Amino acid sequence: MAPKSRAENRAEQTRAILDRARAQLAEVGPAALSVRQIARDVGMVSSAVYRYFPSRDELLTALIIETYDELGDAVEAAESSVADRADLAARFAAICHAIRDWARANPHEYALLYGSPVPGYVAPDDTVTPAIRVSGAFLALAQAAEHAGVSTITTTPVSPAEKAALVPIQEFLDGPVDAAHLVRWLMAWSTVFGHTSLELFGHMHRGILDYDAHFRQVSGQLAADLGLTS
Amino acid sequence: MAPKSRAENRAEQTRAILDRARAQLAEVGPAALSVRQIARDVGMVSSAVYRYFPSRDELLTALIIETYDELGDAVEAAESSVADRADLAARFAAICHAIRDWARANPHEYALLYGSPVPGYVAPDDTVTPAIRVSGAFLALAQAAEHAGVSTITTTPVSPAEKAALVPIQEFLDGPVDAAHLVRWLMAWSTVFGHTSLELFGHMHRGILDYDAHFRQVSGQLAADLGLTS
DNA sequence: CCAAAAGCAAGAGCACTGCTCTCGAATGTG
DNA sequence: CACATTCGAGAGCAGTGCTCTTGCTTTTGG
Numbered sequence: 001m002a003p004k005s006r007a008e009n010r011a012e013q014t015r016a017i018l019d020r021a022r023a024q025l026a027e028v029g030p031a032a033l034s035v036r037q038i039a040r041d042v043g044m045v046s047s048a049v050y051r052y053f054p055s056r057d058e059l060l061t062a063l064i065i066e067t068y069d070e071l072g073d074a075v076e077a078a079e080s081s082v083a084d085r086a087d088l089a090a091r092f093a094a095i096c097h098a099i100r101d102w103a104r105a106n107p108h109e110y111a112l113l114y115g116s117p118v119p120g121y122v123a124p125d126d127t128v129t130p131a132i133r134v135s136g137a138f139l140a141l142a143q144a145a146e147h148a149g150v151s152t153i154t155t156t157p158v159s160p161a162e163k164a165a166l167v168p169i170q171e172f173l174d175g176p177v178d179a180a181h182l183v184r185w186l187m188a189w190s191t192v193f194g195h196t197s198l199e200l201f202g203h204m205h206r207g208i209l210d211y212d213a214h215f216r217q218v219s220g221q222l223a224a225d226l227g228l229t230s
Numbered sequence: 231m232a233p234k235s236r237a238e239n240r241a242e243q244t245r246a247i248l249d250r251a252r253a254q255l256a257e258v259g260p261a262a263l264s265v266r267q268i269a270r271d272v273g274m275v276s277s278a279v280y281r282y283f284p285s286r287d288e289l290l291t292a293l294i295i296e297t298y299d300e301l302g303d304a305v306e307a308a309e310s311s312v313a314d315r316a317d318l319a320a321r322f323a324a325i326c327h328a329i330r331d332w333a334r335a336n337p338h339e340y341a342l343l344y345g346s347p348v349p350g351y352v353a354p355d356d357t358v359t360p361a362i363r364v365s366g367a368f369l370a371l372a373q374a375a376e377h378a379g380v381s382t383i384t385t386t387p388v389s390p391a392e393k394a395a396l397v398p399i400q401e402f403l404d405g406p407v408d409a410a411h412l413v414r415w416l417m418a419w420s421t422v423f424g425h426t427s428l429e430l431f432g433h434m435h436r437g438i439l440d441y442d443a444h445f446r447q448v449s450g451q452l453a454a455d456l457g458l459t460s
Numbered sequence: 461c462c463a464a465a466a467g468c469a470a471g472a473g474c475a476c477t478g479c480t481c482t483c484g485a486a487t488g489t490g
Numbered sequence: 491c492a493c494a495t496t497c498g499a500g501a502g503c504a505g506t507g508c509t510c511t512t513g514c515t516t517t518t519g520g
Contacts, residue, residue, distance in 0.1 A: 006467070006516060029346075031261060035507065047508080048469050056507065116259075116345025117431050128436060135437070153383065155454040162447040165440035172437070183447055186438075187425075190448070191417055193433075194424020201347055203423075206358060207365070207402070208416075210395035217392040217413055218420070224385040225455070236487060236496070265478065277479080278498050286478065 014052050016042045021063055029108040030060060060112075065130050067109045072133030074102045079137055088145050089228035095137050096192050096219040103196045114197060135189060139173060142185040146177045150227045152184035181226075188222045244282050246272045251293055259338040260290060290342075295360050297339045302363030304332045309367055318375050319458035325367050326422050326449040333426045344427060365419060369403060372415040376407045380457045382414035411456075418452045 020041045024033050035056050039046040053059040078098035082090045103110040113131075158179040166182055177185075195218055198204055199211050208214050223229050234242070250271045254263050265286050269276040283289040308328035312320045333340035343361075388409040396412055407415075425448055428434050429441050438444050453459050 010467090031346075034505085036505080045470050046506095047471080047510090050508070051468060111346035114427070114431065114433070116261075116341035131433070132436070135433075153385070154451070155383070155459070156447070156451045159443060159447060161440055161443035165438050165443045168439060169437050183444075183451060186444070187421055187448055187451060190424035190428055191421045192424070193428060194420035194422070197344070197427055198420055198423060201344065203344070203361070203365075206362070207399050208395050209398060210391055213389060213391035213395045214413075214416070217386070217389060218417055221384070221386045221413060221417060229385070240496090264476085266476080275499050276477095277481090277500080280479070281497060 010052070013042070013044075017049060017052055017059070018062060018066065021059055022066065025063055025067075025112065026106065026108055030063075030112040033060070035059070061124060061127065064112060065127050067106075067113055068127065068130035068133065070106075070109070071099070071102050071113065072130055072137075074098050075134050075137050079141075086148075088141065088148065088150065089223045089230075091141055091144075092188075092223050092226065092228055093219055095134075095141065096222070097215075099134065099192055100196050100199075100215055103200055107200055110196070110200060114193060115201070138185055138189050139169065142177055142182065143173055143175065145226065145228065146175070146181060152181045152227045153225050154180040154184060156180075158183060184226055188226060191218065191222060240282070243272070243274075247279060247282055247289070248292060248296065251289055252296065255293055255297075255342065256336065256338055260293075260342040263290070265289070291354060291357065294342060295357050297336075297343055298357065298360035298363065300336075300339070301329070301332050301343065302360055302367075304328050305364050305367050309371070316378075318371065318378065318380065319453045319460075321371055321374075322418075322453050322456065322458055323449055325364075325371065326452070327445075329364065329422055330426050330429075330445055333430055337430055340426070340430060344423060345431070368415055368419050369399065372407055372412065373403055373405065375456065375458065376405070376411060382411045382457045383455050384410040384414060386410075388413060414456055418456060421448065421452060 017038060020038045021033065024038060024041075033056070035049050036046040038059075039049045049059075053062065075095055075098045078094040079091055082094050084090065103114075162183065163179045166179060169182065169186075170176060195215060199215075204211065204214075220229075247268060250268045251263065254268060254271070263286070265279055266276040268289075269279045279289075283292065305325055305328045308324040309321050312324050314320065333344075392413065393409050396409060399412065399416075400406060425445060429445075434441065434444075450459075
């Protein structure tokens, strides 16, 4: 048996805790996640876990980061798997469906990211980088559309206040995007997550029979609104 | 001192518990709501509360119902306060802003209704009637628009699967609404709640400076999409 | 090379939770 | 009046997050 160095051991234990925590998250959800249970699962006593994570919230934060990255991977993979890069509608549909598919496959994880924030919890800066990957996918596509000369269906003038409100996003982008177009893309973002949350949290339960068909319809109409459909 | 009958006393205690529970909900949120703390606040011992509510979840369910009704009241009041009943755009804006304003004023309550469902919790039938009041407001307006001959901006054909998926909603309505129009109204519903959740749960934090301006822009564009803007 | 320092697991313990059970006392009903 | 039901209080169980102390092991510095 190769004796493990202290650093190696620490890395292994940290991973073991995180892995069990993720498994428990998927099983019982974030609210019921128990430090003591995780400790039992990895063969530790509960107080030992606090050597690796100072609190349950910090552990949850680590899970949030990992989970954002997992969703980010799924979305980016789906988007980049579209062979015809000029087919912006296909790339948009890939993003939309990747988000919803991932959410349906990982409901507790989705709830952790996009459900009610844990009380008194404020996202630390560590979480922001992975968190913006999925909105970044939308914005990157918005930029590609802008570059391709695509125009969204827009019938409402953009107020000066709104133009000012969007400054941080414009700065995030490489090149400027027409404010009216940007509004449409942000609306699509809200619609996709709104639909996913309403569906997953049971608010469509008595209204819509076929969630798949409805989401296909919605994302199709969104693509049309964004001017991506020929 | 007039001696209280058993039924009177029970009603009073039930209300006292509910009132304290709602106060605590607003203060610390649904996850941190404590039966024991409520008991202390109303001058009871914790086990006595279980004479009135069989479990914490049942108490939460009662709160959910009351809260749905409160939001329903707010939305319906805002909608019906629009003097010019023919101004569908104004009525739509009233609904949208009532939802978001209520959510911002009652973030914990909004999280209880539209955030992650409590683990293992499935909405009992008691909650569905108050729950559909707000979506009902959208649908009633959709019907009014249909009756007025308003056409939404729709550029995507409605698939047969989608038409079938919408049957429960069509049955809920008094008269038929064109499926393409209905899709738009459901999209607006998703967008409003999506925006509100994303805003309230902190996902727009680093992107948008002026939430009010942005939401005004979004709801304005939604009204245009619905054909309500002349 | 060996002593001091730091890292770590274990256990006990605190304050809290939801919930159950039993026990008297008050209230209702035949 | 007697019986039955309802209710509040208290004790207690099993669980939680978290802290502190106690030894042991690994790492580090003179």
